[in-house]
Amino acid sequence: MHKQIKKMVFLSLLVSMGVALGFIESMIPLPLPLPGARLGLSNLVVLTSLLVFGNKEGFLVAFLKSLLLMLVTGNVMAFFYSSTGSILSCLAMMGAIRWIMPRISSIGVSLIGASFHNLGQVSVACFMVWNWRIFAYLPMLLLLGIFTGFFVGLGSNFIVDQMKRNNIVFKE
Structure with a gap:
């Protein structure tokens, strides 16, 4: 029972850090001419939870992060973009961890997640305005995603290493 409580506390901390x-x-406005572009720092907790806890917990962290962020900011439209991007990204990272993780690092997994996050958000934008030309925006977001995905993966490496050093590993 003690291990379950400890696990719940760490997951709660990851969700709150993500929010x-x-x-x-x-x-924080980015000095880029890309409307809506963000660094994706909150995705650090999703990747970390997938690596440390597993698929179910990582997916839960991704969804709760998006839901609670909507409640905190009051931006309902952002929830659709955020949750779709997070869920698609999480599913892609789960697949990458399961099938290709030994051949790529967590940085590679993060790059895959960033790409699918961008794909999900652009897809929602196309659906919202009913214009497929918005996909022309995707290559620019994917380029930014390479940069941000690299640093999210690097940060996740650091956090996972620290958790392993302190014997905080829950994945079974």
Whole structure:
């Protein structure tokens, strides 16, 4: 029972850190001519939870992060973009971890997640305005996603290493 409580506490901390990072990130304007582009720092907790806890917990962290961020910011439209991107990204990272993780690092998994996150968000935008030309915006977001995905993966490596050093490993 003690291990389950410890696991729940760590998952709660990851969700709250994801919400805090997402909230702070939404207030920082990027000096880029890409509307809506963000660094994706809150996705750090999703990748970390997938690597440390597993698929079910990682998916839960991704969904709760998006839901709670909507409640904190009050931006309902952002929820559709965020949740679709997070869920698609999470599914892609779960597949990458399961099938190709030994051949690529967590940075590679993060790059895959960033790409699918961007794909999900652009797909929602196309659906919202009913214009497929918005997909022309995707290559620019994918380029930014390479940069941000690299640093999210690097950060996740650091966090996972620290958790392993402190014997905080829950994946079975």
